[in-house]
Amino acid sequence: MLQIKTVTDERILFFDGAMGTTLQSMGYRGMRFPEALNMTDPAVIRGIHEAYLRAGCDIVKTNTFGANRFKAKGTAYSTPQVTAVATKIARSAADTFSGSRQRFVALDIGPTGLLMQPLGTLAFEDAVSAFGEMAKAGEENGADLILIETMNDTYELKAAVLGAKEYCSLPIVATVTLDEKGKLLTGGDIGAVVALLEGLRVDALGLNCGLGPSQMLEILPDLLSLTSVPVAVSPNAGLPRSVNGVASFDVAPEEFAVAMRGIASMGARLLGGCCGTTPEHIARMVSAAMDIRPASIRDKQRTVVSSYSQAIYIGDAPTIIGERINPTGKKRLKDALRQGNYDYILGEAVEQQRSGAHMLDVNAGLPDIDEKAVMSELVSRLQAVVTLPLQIDSSSPAAIGAALRQYNGKALVNSVNGKKESMEAVFPTK
Amino acid sequence: MNRPEILRYLSVHGEPDPETAALVDDCAQELAAAASEAYTYSLVPLRLDAGVLLDGYHLIKSHDLEAHLAECDKCAVFAATLGTSAEYLLYRYGRTNVRRAVVMHACATAQIEELCDRMENEIAEHAKAEGLFLRPRYSPGYGDFSLEHQRDIAALTQCGSRIGVGVTESLLLTPSKSVTGIIGFSKVRVPVSDSCVHCRMHDTCDYRRSGPCCK
Numbered sequence: 001m002l003q004i005k006t007v008t009d010e011r012i013l014f015f016d017g018a019m020g021t022t023l024q025s026m027g028y029r030g031m032r033f034p035e036a037l038n039m040t041d042p043a044v045i046r047g048i049h050e051a052y053l054r055a056g057c058d059i060v061k062t063n064t065f066g067a068n069r070f071k072a073k074g075t076a077y078s079t080p081q082v083t084a085v086a087t088k089i090a091r092s093a094a095d096t097f098s099g100s101r102q103r104f105v106a107l108d109i110g111p112t113g114l115l116m117q118p119l120g121t122l123a124f125e126d127a128v129s130a131f132g133e134m135a136k137a138g139e140e141n142g143a144d145l146i147l148i149e150t151m152n153d154t155y156e157l158k159a160a161v162l163g164a165k166e167y168c169s170l171p172i173v174a175t176v177t178l179d180e181k182g183k184l185l186t187g188g189d190i191g192a193v194v195a196l197l198e199g200l201r202v203d204a205l206g207l208n209c210g211l212g213p214s215q216m217l218e219i220l221p222d223l224l225s226l227t228s229v230p231v232a233v234s235p236n237a238g239l240p241r242s243v244n245g246v247a248s249f250d251v252a253p254e255e256f257a258v259a260m261r262g263i264a265s266m267g268a269r270l271l272g273g274c275c276g277t278t279p280e281h282i283a284r285m286v287s288a289a290m291d292i293r294p295a296s297i298r299d300k301q302r303t304v305v306s307s308y309s310q311a312i313y314i315g316d317a318p319t320i321i322g323e324r325i326n327p328t329g330k331k332r333l334k335d336a337l338r339q340g341n342y343d344y345i346l347g348e349a350v351e352q353q354r355s356g357a358h359m360l361d362v363n364a365g366l367p368d369i370d371e372k373a374v375m376s377e378l379v380s381r382l383q384a385v386v387t388l389p390l391q392i393d394s395s396s397p398a399a400i401g402a403a404l405r406q407y408n409g410k411a412l413v414n415s416v417n418g419k420k421e422s423m424e425a426v427f428p429t430k
Numbered sequence: 431m432n433r434p435e436i437l438r439y440l441s442v443h444g445e446p447d448p449e450t451a452a453l454v455d456d457c458a459q460e461l462a463a464a465a466s467e468a469y470t471y472s473l474v475p476l477r478l479d480a481g482v483l484l485d486g487y488h489l490i491k492s493h494d495l496e497a498h499l500a501e502c503d504k505c506a507v508f509a510a511t512l513g514t515s516a517e518y519l520l521y522r523y524g525r526t527n528v529r530r531a532v533v534m535h536a537c538a539t540a541q542i543e544e545l546c547d548r549m550e551n552e553i554a555e556h557a558k559a560e561g562l563f564l565r566p567r568y569s570p571g572y573g574d575f576s577l578e579h580q581r582d583i584a585a586l587t588q589c590g591s592r593i594g595v596g597v598t599e600s601l602l603l604t605p606s607k608s609v610t611g612i613i614g615f616s617k618v619r620v621p622v623s624d625s626c627v628h629c630r631m632h633d634t635c636d637y638r639r640s641g642p643c644c645k
Contacts, residue, residue, distance in 0.1 A: 020588070030487025032585045065591070113584075113596040115604035119517045120596075152594045153514055185466045185594040185605075187515030209591065308518075343525065350526045385522040 002104055002144045004171050004203040008230045008269035008294050015059045015106070015147075015234055015272025016052035017282045021249070023048070033075045035067040038086040045086070049093035055279040056286035057272070058104055060094055061147055062086040062138070065110035069130050070122075079130075083107070083137035091142035106147035106173070107138025109160055116155045118384050124159055124406050131163030139168035148174040149234070150209045150274075152185040154196050154308045155408040161200045162405075171203040173232050173270065177210035182219045187387075190219070191311030192409065194226045195304045199410035206232035209274040212239055212251050213259030220266055226311075228299045230269040235259075237276030249276025257284035267295040305359065306409040309387040312358055314412075319359060321391055322352030325378070326363035337364055337374060342381050349386045360386060361414060362403070363393035372399040379403045397425040431458040432540045438637070439536035457530060458537045465541065466513030468593040469549045471506045472586050473556060476614075478502075484612075488582040494573025495612070498565060502614035506553045508567075509589035510545050511608035512538055520606070538607045546609055557615050565614035570601075577601040583610045 007013060023034055026044070031037075038045055049060045064086045069079045087107060094103040109131055114122040135146050146164045151157040157174060164172050176184060176193050183189055197205040205227065207216055213235040224231060238251035251259075260271050271289060273281050303314040312319060325348055327334045336344040349360055362382060364374040375394060382390060392403045393414040404411055416426045436454055437446055446454065474485035482490040482499060484507065499505065516538055523531035546567060554564050570577045580597045587610070589595040595608045603610065626638055 020591075030485055030585060032581060110591060111594075113590040114598065115514065115517070115596060119514065119521055120604045121598050150591050179466060179468065183466060183515075185468070185511075185513040185515065186518065187464060187466055187513070346526050350522070381525075384518065385525050387518075 001169075002171055004145070004173065004230055004270075005297075008204075009296075010294070012264055012289055012292055012294055013059060013270045014057045014282065014286050014290075015232070015270060016049070016055075016057040016061055017273035017277030017279065018237075018275050019048060019061065019063050019108075020065065021275050022278065033066070033071060033077075035064055035072070035082050035086065036075060036077060038063050038082055038089060039077055042085070042089050046089050046093050049090050050096070051279040052282055053093060053097040053103060055283035056290075057282050058101070059106050059145070059147075059272075060090050060103070061106045061108040062090045062143065064108050064134065064138075065150070066113070067134060068109075068112050069133065070112045070114055080133055080137045083134050084141045087138050087141035087143050104144040105142060106145050107135060107143035107170070109134055109146060109148045109164070110150050111152065111156055116153060116159070118380065122156075124155070127156060127159035128163045128166070131160040132167030133163075135164040135170070136167040139170050143170060145171045145173060145203075148172065151176045154184065154186065154188050154192060157193070158196060158200065158408065161197065161202060165200070173204040173206075174202045175206045175208040175232055175234065178207060178219060179210065180215060182222065186308055188309050189311070190222050191226055191304075192306045192309060194223070195306035195311040195410045198227070198229060199306075202229065204230040204232050204270055206234075206268065206270065208232070208234035208272070209236055212236055212249075213256055213263065217259060217263055217266070220263060220268065224267045226300065226302075228297060230294075230297065231267065232270035232272070233260075233263050233268040234272035234274045236274045237278075237281060251276070253278070253280040253284040256281045257288035260285045261288040261292065264289040264292045264294075267297075269294045304410065305389040305391075305412045307387055307389045308383065308408045310389075311410075312389050320357050322349075322355075322357035322360045322388075324348045324352055324360075325382075326361055326393060327366055328363075334366060337366055338369060340374075340377075342377070345378065346381060346385050349382050353386045353388050357388060359389045359391050359412065361391045361393045363414075364399070365394060365396075371396050372402050375399040376402045376406060379407055383408045400426060431455070431462065431537075432544055433458070435540040435543065436533075436536045439539050440533065441636070453530070453533055454537070457533045458541070461512075461516060461519060461534060461537045461541060464519050465516040465538075467511070467541075467545050468513060469508060469510035469545060470587050470589055470592045471508035471549065471553060473504065473506050473553075473615075474586065476503060476505050484582065485586060488579075488586060490575065490579050490582065492573065492575040492579075495568055495575045498568050499612070499614040501618065502565065502616050504562070504615040506556070506613040506615070507583055507586045507611075508546075508549060508553070508613065509583065509587045509593060509595045509608065509610045510542060510549055511589075511593055511595045511603075511605055512542055512545070514594065514605050516541075516607050517605040542607050542609055546611075550613065553613055560615070562615040562617060563619040565616055565620060567609075567611045567613050569609060569611035580610060583612075 237249035391412040477483040
């Protein structure tokens with residue numbers, strides 16, 4: 001199996017460039033489901049993979065960015081079917097080029113295009129299984145890794161990583177799209193992304209799409225300063241300008257290559273191209289950056305928790321944890337928990353955030369309620385109305401597990417004591 | 431911040447009382463700081479022939495849009511949004527402070543319009559370079575321009591992957607404070623009528639009754 005950390009200790013790994021804008025420039029425009037081309041025009045897709053392999057990339061991405069079940073709905077094809085065929089096309093192309101240097105296939109997973117509940121319509125577990133079925137079909141048909149990319153919401157990102165972890169055993173690279181201020185569309189910052197992805201144990205993380213190489217170069221120091229795993233960077237060829245229906249991008253191959261060399265020198269270990277990049281961009285990038293020895297990665301040794309919006313680093317200064325959502329000795333809260341009066345509890349949460357708490361404790365431990373169910377409900381409601389990280393406070397491993405699974409971030413767990421059985425039940429096994 | 435516009439969405443006629451004015455200002459500032467504004471557009475050819483054919487692929491059957499784009503052979507297809515961050519803010523106040531939520535919705539509607547205005551100014555530069563003029567923005571849901579075409583606009587602009595704007599099964603946009611639409615490029619400048627006479631709301635307009643007009 002591909003060991004991303006080990007391989008990139010020795011050399012930079014190169015992804016290919018754009019699929020979507022390449023198809024558009026070839027005249028495949030106006031398609032609601034471009035992944036259908038895997039079925040109808042496999043030679044065209046294979047030709048694009050081959051052009052990138054000839055340009056010298058190590059990893060080709062399957063033409064499955066939008067192959068999820070929500071986008072496939074109403075087409076003649078199912079997600080597993082399209083994913084299987086797309087992976088076989090890429091596998092076959094990569095194998096043709098694997099000589100002295102092995103070439104790899106990344107099963108490409110993009111966002112669903114739907115907004116997650118409670119803001120939107122997509123339920124967390126539905127997202128997990130939708131991403132999972134793609135990962136499964138990818139592994140079964142010869143993919144070497146999973147690339148989750150262009151994510152702009154940590155919650156959907158978490159669902160994608162969980163889906164990949166639970167439905168296959170391949171290494172995972174996850175990259176997000178940031179705006180010029182270095183934020184996700186949800187308002188989440190880089191620290192929140194890194195905390196979440198490292199907590200989920202991805203093999204590499206980074207940035208793709210949205211920005212050109214020079215803009216990513218500006219954000220990169222922040223990302224590298226927080227990250228303890230290999231970093232991947234795949235910019236657009238500048239910013240999109242759409243003229244006469246064809247997207248054109250303003251960064252030429254040589255300029256792209258020079259910027260990517262700078263990005264590699266700074267410490268990124270996986271380089272590639274997103275929208276607007278061509279085999280020419282990738283060829284120039286590979287020759288410009290292939291001699292760079294990847295920088296060593298220092299473990300940042302930070303204790304970090306996060307919400308969808310921000311990360312909190314524990315240890316630099318006192319961390320204030322609001323304890324108002326803990327029923328011990330609070331009659332009104334006990335009543336609210338028993339009656340399902342969540343509005344009262346959300347009000348308490350907002351009030352604590354306004355008063356300066358850094359994190360919020362969440363405890364639903366009453367003997368006469370279903371703690372696991374109430375804790376889950378509380379977490380899902382709280383995380384949409386406060387920007388603070390949550391602390392899951394329970395002595396029930398089942399309640400902790402349910403809360404952590406659907407938590408949109410990396411939570412702190414409270415109330416684990418030092419007894420062997422308590423630690424074995426709650427701590428991760430590896 | 432366009433305070434008169436926000437007050438209009440709130441149906442506040444005349445000068446607001448100081449408390450309302452302060453609340454509006456506070457909400458508008460909080461929203462502006464939180465929003466992740468983004469837009470994207472494609473400039474595409476169009477043909478008017480038994481409907482509006484965009485980019486040679488997407489046929490829109492709409493008499494109103496066809497009339498609106500008369501004599502245009504090119505247009506900008508756009509999507510704009512205040513982002514999921516604004517959605518979080520609206521959700522938060524919807525659950526915890528309804529008074530603030532109402533004002534925040536009005537602020538968000540005004541802010542997305544302002545964003546569209548800024549985008550339109552940029553698009554106008556493209557038109558100007560070709561000696562062309564812009565028609566007013568026209569969105570799915572106007573007249574007989576069916577919401578079904580949100581999907582065509584999403585495909586044309588790639589707004590899902592570019593700026594995170596999605597179309598739900600019931601054809602609504604997410605995040606909710608998002609706008610899609612079409613802006614025609616025209617060889618002739620069609621004066622935009624300020625007169626209420628041509629407005630569809632002429633007979634029922636609350637503003638015409640109580641004040642001069644909505645502008």
